[in-house]
Amino acid sequence: MTTPDVDPTQLPRYLRSLADFRAYLDDEFSSETSPSKGNRFVNAMLQLLPHLPQAQGFESFELSPTVSHDGGVDISSRQNADGSVLRVQSRYKLERVDDLDSILSKFEDYDQISIDEDAGVLPLTFEGNGRPAMPVYMVLTSSDVSNIAAIYESKGRSSLRFYKRLKSEGRLHLVGGQAILDTLRHRFVKSSRLPNSLTLTSPKGWLRVGDVYLGVVRGPDMVELFDQHGDGLFFENIREWLGLEEGRVNASITATVVDEPGRMLERNNGITIRGEAVRQTDNNTLVADRAAIINGCQTTMCIWHARPTDTELLVQIKVVQTPANEDAWTIARSSNYQNDVSQIDLELAKYLRPQLVSRAAASQGRGLESARDDSLPNLLAQLTETEVSFALTKYVFLGLFCAPPNQLFNDNYSKVRMDVLKALYASDADVEDRLFATIFDAVEAGRNANEEAKDAYKDEAYVSLYQRLLDSTKHKYSAYLILLAAAGALKFDLSQRESDPETEAARIDGFLSDLGSLLRERKNEFTEAYLIAFKVYAASTDRSQEGDEKTAQRLSVRLQESSFSNLFRQIRMELDALSHILERRAKE
Helix, strand or coil, X not given: CCCCCCCHHHCCHHHCCHHHHHHHHHHHHCCCCHHHXXXXXXXXXXXXXXXXXXXXXXXXXXECCCCCCCCCCCEECCCCCCCCCEEEEEECCXXXXXXXXHHHHHHXXXXXXXXXXXXXXXXXXXXXCCXXXXXXXXXXXXXXXXXXXXXXXXCCCCXXXXXXXXXXXXXXXXXXXXXXXXXXXXXXXXXXXXXXXXXXXXXXXXXXXXXXXXXXXXXXXXXXXXXXXXXXXXCCCCCCCCCCCCXXXXXXXXXXXXXXXXXXXXXXXXXXXXXXXXXXXXXXXEEEEEEEEEECHHHHHHHHHCCCCCCCCEEEEEEEECCCCHHHHHHHXXXXXXXXXXXXXXXXXXXXXXXXXXXXXXXXXXXXXXXXXXXXXXXXXXXXXXXXXXXXXXXXXXXXXXCXXXXXXXXXXXXXXXXXXXXXXXXXXXXXXXXXXXXXXXXXXXXXXXXXXXXXXXXXXXXXXXXXXXXXXXXXXXXXXXXXXXXHHHCCCCCCCCCCHHHHHXXXXXXXXXXXXXXXXXXXXXHHHHHHHHHHHHHCCCCCCCCHHHHHHCHHHHHHXXXXXXXXXXXXXXXXXXXXXXXXXXXX
């Protein structure tokens, strides 16, 4: 595995050095008990294993029925045709020679027998000639295991002879923090930028019309394309992978790939790739520089998940050469109008799409909800408690730029101030990082404040009526409450938009800066504003002349119709009253 050339200073802080990575882990795990640390670490390693060079040749990793953390085996691969299997023990920290000896002692037991969950203890044999299979063992730890191993080799521990035999047979991998860091760096770079070049082979040749090339690519070549370039292959795609269970479309594509590969070409719309420079090296080969799939993520991933695929399977490919400018997004939008993609997602994709949010989250060492278990965001979600929701991020983003903010409920593209977005992004090259960092902090603060609200507002007289507003899966409600709380705490009415885009962009930029400071230095003020915002928010839906059932039915509509400015003023009045009451009590 070779990580694409990258300046370490351009990597996120936690990936720049081994010391930075260890400090990140220690910070994220600081409040955990030892068993909890072990559980989080082993789940992260389960997702990292398929990408470790030392684990190549093994697949289908699963946690052991009882994860040990005590020197046994936490993870095992599926047994290969030659009888080999990878047995893994993960340790968040491995700092003593005795700990390594204990792990090796358990590995020695596994070398004699294999535990079959259904039939008890049976000898592990190689089907074919009855020879004992030769398991491969791995120790995974964030510590410098090579230093511990060097000391171990000089000691006369009980499992030293077994250790030396495994080493001589190439059946032991000691994987420490540096190897884990290198793999994470590799995955971050691959997932957060466009591939330098894509090589595409069309067995039927390429038809060129101007800057457009048309061809067909075999299924196995599509699998190899994703294996080589990873998530970066879809960096400019409007949507991310939705999963095999998401709707009938992906199930239908997969069924064709598996059952009728020869009919894929006639049933599938194909894939569109945009490249900054495209050249044809021979009749069948095309090379696209700085290129990505802008339409066809679902098709590509359905083929990849159904691997190995039949060479009979052909996919239509359109490759368009265009510079990395506004024209690129025009092509992306046009390519996706045929699909079930909302207009607001199409229009906002340049500024807001899952890949950008994923990159921003990974840059800060945060996890992100993803349909792929082996994705980098899901791996980081095991290492950190600060997991980001794309849906919630999206609606906070929309509220910041909608006129007025409550238009986020309607997914109405025409209400988004695209002129302000364009002006804001033109004002500063780092604005995207700052924008998402502040939104992530606000989302995290909102999540914590929401728990406070559940604890504060629990009287039976009203809890059933308004509990929907505190449901964390109702992303639009949560986003609106976050924006109301932020506006109230900062005395900033988001709905009072400036007509001039540059002026409004500067206004929003200032709000984001102040919000970031508030969440870093005075988070309790945000929480207080959130509690008040919920009270005002809920009260705005109540009508004295109707019963609770009618109020509950009309809740969503009334929230959408409510004036942000009116709610803002009421929140400010409540906060001023609270501040005055507290000041009076302090003087008594």
